[in-house]
Amino acid sequence: MHTTAGDRPSTALLTDHYELTMLQAALADGTAERDCVFEIFTRRLPNGRRYGVVAGTGRLLDAIADFRFGPAELDRLRGVLDDRTLAWLADYQFSGDIEGYPEGELYFPGSPVLTVRAPFGVGVILETLALSIYNHDCAIASAAARMVSAAGDRRLIEMGSRRTHEESAVASARAAYLAGFGSTSNLEAGRRFGIPTGGTAAHAFTLLHDSEADAFAAQIASLGVGTTLLVDTYDITQGIATAIEVAGPELGAVRIDSGDLGVLTIAARRQLDDLGATKTRIVLSGDLDEYAIAALAAAPVDVYGVGTSLVTGSGAPTASMVYKLVEVDGRPVEKRSSNKQSHGGHKSALRRHKTTGTATEEVIFRVAGDQPDPEPGDRVLPVPLMRAGERVPTVATLPESREHLRSAMVSLPWEGLKLSAGEPALTVTVLR
Amino acid sequence: MHTTAGDRPSTALLTDHYELTMLQAALADGTAERDCVFEIFTRRLPNGRRYGVVAGTGRLLDAIADFRFGPAELDRLRGVLDDRTLAWLADYQFSGDIEGYPEGELYFPGSPVLTVRAPFGVGVILETLALSIYNHDCAIASAAARMVSAAGDRRLIEMGSRRTHEESAVASARAAYLAGFGSTSNLEAGRRFGIPTGGTAAHAFTLLHDSEADAFAAQIASLGVGTTLLVDTYDITQGIATAIEVAGPELGAVRIDSGDLGVLTIAARRQLDDLGATKTRIVLSGDLDEYAIAALAAAPVDVYGVGTSLVTGSGAPTASMVYKLVEVDGRPVEKRSSNKQSHGGHKSALRRHKTTGTATEEVIFRVAGDQPDPEPGDRVLPVPLMRAGERVPTVATLPESREHLRSAMVSLPWEGLKLSAGEPALTVTVLR
Structure with missing residues (x-):
């Protein structure tokens, strides 16, 4: 496989066959050169969600830099495409402009979250x-943000790698961190994106040993008394007693991964306090989602570990984003045969805020059309991401995007943070 | 990043942090050397499904061969793990035995689909x-098999790449092909796994042109009259008329991607026949799942294109598989603190069949325990996959696994193929 300037493989074949047959036909009749604008947006939020979170921007810009056709990619396409198209692809390097909502921004139905301006062949x-x-x-970050919101000041650990494709796991850890999770179990996410990683032991480690006490002693000898002991392999009450017996009251944390977590947590806290382990934290895991987290608000939990529901988008594993051609040579275009209508034209958007900072409305408008009347508190949403194929230097880093989302969440009207199904948190106005 | 003998990157960090801290603690107290058996199984099928499909076996064996810790991986772990553990990982290469259900086999709750025998550190x-x-x-293949079953003799195209992580897309295309889909839109799945790829054009290609007729003419000039024209960008009836006007009655196919597909298909077939295009096929796409496919059984559809529902497992994006330590130094072990009980011991399984070939029961038994009484029609399910760290030469190829599943589906009792929620298609008996 062609490898690019860095150590990453080419991303060029992570592509639908028809993109390249369209390219071939458009090269043949000259339309490949037409100046086009493509837009990513979604027509709806899933399951009555009230907001979505833009995520993947940094990954996309890297992937575009690696979108090159080397000998392995071209070999695969020989016999599928004609020589002219193969030669064109051999020279391909994205050369257009991209702007979009910054990573970590909120989005709503119709928000033009990414806009690509390029000749048709280059952009399609x-x-x-x-x-x-x-x-x-976006699907993972949108679910994760609800979990962060439900957890309040309590820390969240992402631990869903085993429940999703091995590379989705890395991207999920990144999306969760963007949304405010404190750390991940995924080591590659640590290496690739600098996200803090953590973890101590599983049930297998206890089962491996001749007794739970042996397992705990071995773990403490290796990882120190600040470690987290998993206490629910056999009996939780006995597990906690053994944990403190072996570790002493300075034990960092206990983890409970099964059972009725609310009841168990209260009992565990009391038991730990009675044993003098008043600083020993309680980590809960085991099929938690945003609703379970919210339901545990009154329980003495210190840290939540979230797996399956995070990596599957908590019921919405995909974000329904589409990539539509909206403008050709300055002329708006749109599909019109069904209820799937899209609004043509190169668009921008701004968000309006009260003087208190609370967002009130999102206004979407054509760049070449009527502009919204300016108001104090307006913030234009799209920012430049690539210019003439080069990533602009102002693209936010992952920690900056994380902070951006934190601020954006604070700006939502309080109803917008409700977990229950409802309307989008902001009114979206589309100027035609 | 460390790259392995082939051109693939190391898979070693696609791993939870705690696997390596457990390893460190077990190396320190000597338990890392204990002879262990780990088992992959699921406690349940999702959403009242009646069977699951084993998938990923070939990918896993490749990923294990690439599970090596090179300088980049070790650098990332310095400061996290002690020197002894880092040295051990630098020499790591899986050296154990693996057996499992062949790829393409059906599974049920409790089926021991994969068994890893190795020292604790090597296997964990x-x-x-x-x-x-x-x-x-398994999640994708299990959903795909239901779609294949619902489609009967009609061909299915996998086109969900854009709805899932870019690498999940490649694996999804592979799982769909395993389950009986005829082709995929994903070019990398073609390159990596030899799966047939296909595709012609999207709505953008029509919008790019000055008229639908121009777009169709350009596509036919480039891809030939056997191509598939997408006829629903503006008005479907007009689109079909234009398609045949431009292509003539030899046009390969039309594709309809939106609207009330049942009604549209009947009208489209009649219109095509009236225009003399009696051999022009009809390809349907647009939010199809197994239920929609079943509902279209009486409509004159030739090919289904399936996207979102395929790559999201049609409501079950993950298969609930767990990897449990079941035996240590010949002694069965199991967690017992909650309803998540697992059955200890190294297990095997066989499937019983009537003389007609219809499967009747799956029997799971401990390798070291009571064996089931042999009956004619028994088939032992696990096969060897790796011996002493080497892939055995008899591991099935992807086309062989595809044929294996086709046969296994035929062996199911007819109730087992129902799409409605219900009990597993076979009784599973666990000998203790």
Whole structure:
């Protein structure tokens, strides 16, 4: 496989076959050169969600830099595409402009979260890859933000790697961290994105040993008394007693992974306090989602570990984003045969806020059309991401995007943070 | 990043942090050397499904061969793990035995679909990666098999890449092909796994042109009259008329991607026949799942294109597989603190069949315990996959696994193929 300037493999074949047959036909009749604008947006939020979170921007910009056709990619396409198209692809490097909502921004139905301006051939072949990244990462970050919101000041650990494809796991850890999770279990996410990783032991470690006390002693000898002991392999009350007996009251934390977590947590806290382990934290895991987290608000939990529901988007594993051609040579275009209508034209958007900072409305408007009347508290949402194929230097880092989302969440009207199904948190106005 | 003998990157960090801290503690107290058996199984099928499909086996064996710790991986772990553990990992290469249900086999709750026998340290660190691959690929293949079953003799095209993580997309295409889909839109799945790929054009290609007729003419000039024209960008009836006007009655196919597909298909077939295009096929796409496919059984559809519902496992995006330590130094072990009880001991399984070939029961038994009484029609399910760290030469190829599943589906009792929620298609008996 062609490897790019860095150590990453080419992303060029992570693409639907039809992108390249369209390219071939458009090269043949000259339309491949037409100046086009493509837009990523979604028509709806899933399951009555009230907001979505833009995620994947940083990954997409990397993936576009790696979107190159080397000998292995071209070999695969020989016999599928004609020589002219193969030669064109051999020279391909994205050369257009991209702007979009910054990573960590909120989005709503119709928000133009990413806009690609390029000749048709240059822009169309990014469709599949751009949507794969946005549909996955936005779905995970949107679910994760609800969990962070439900957890309040308590820390969240992402531990869902085993429940999803091994590479989705890395991207999920990134999306969760963006949304405010404190750490991940995924080591590659640590290496690739600098996300803090953590973990101590599983039930297997206890089962491996001749007794639970032996297992705890071995873990403490290796990882120190600040470690987290998993106390529910056999009997939780006995497990906690053994944990403190072996570790002493300075034990960092106990983890409970099964059972009626609310009841167990209260009992565990009391038991720990009675044993003098008043600083020993309680980590809960085991099929938690945002609703379970919210339901545990009154329980003495210190840390939540979230797995399956995070990596599956808590019921919405994909974000319904589409990548639509909206403008050709300055002329708005749109599909019109069904209820799937999209609004043509290159668009921008701004968000309006009260003087208190609370967001009130999102206004979407054509760049070449009527502009919204300016108001104090307006914030234009799209920012430049690539210019003439080069990533602009102002693209936010992952920690900056994390902070951006934190601020954006604070700006939502309080109803917008409700977990129950409802309308989008902001009114979206589309100027035609 | 460390790259392995082939051109693939190391898979070693696609792993939960705690696998390696457990390893460190077990190396320190000597338990890392204990002879262990780990088992992958699921406690339940999702959403009242009646069977699951084993998938990911070939991918896992490749990923295990690439599970090596090179300088980049070790650098990342310095400061996290002690020197003894880092040195051990630098030499790591899986050296154990693996057996399992062949890829394409059916599974039920409790089926021991994969068994890893190795010293604790050697086997435990594969947990995360093995589960990521099995939980993803089994979920997709299990959904795909229901779609194939619902489609009967009609061909299915996998086109969901844009709705899932870019690498999940490749694995999803593989799982769909395993389950009987005829082709995929994903070019990398073609390159990596030899799966047939296909595709022609999207709505963007029509919108790019000055008229639908121009777009169709350009596509036919480039791809030939056997191509598939997408006729629903503006008005479907007009689109079909234009398609045949431009292509003539030899047009390969039309594709309809939106609207009330049942009604539209009947009208489209009549219109095509009236225009003399009696051999022009009809391809349907647009939010199809197994239920929609079943509902279209009486409509004149030739090919279904399936996207979102395929790559999201049609409501079950993960397969609930777990990787449990079941035996230590010949002694069965099991967790017992909650309803999550697992059955200890190294297990095997056989499936019983009537003389007609219809499966009747799955029997799971301890290798070291009571054996089931042999009956004619018994088939032992696990096969060897790796011996002393080497892939055995008899591991099935992807086309062989595809044929294996086709036969296994035929062996199911007819109730087992129902799409409605219900009990597993076979009784599972566990001998204790």
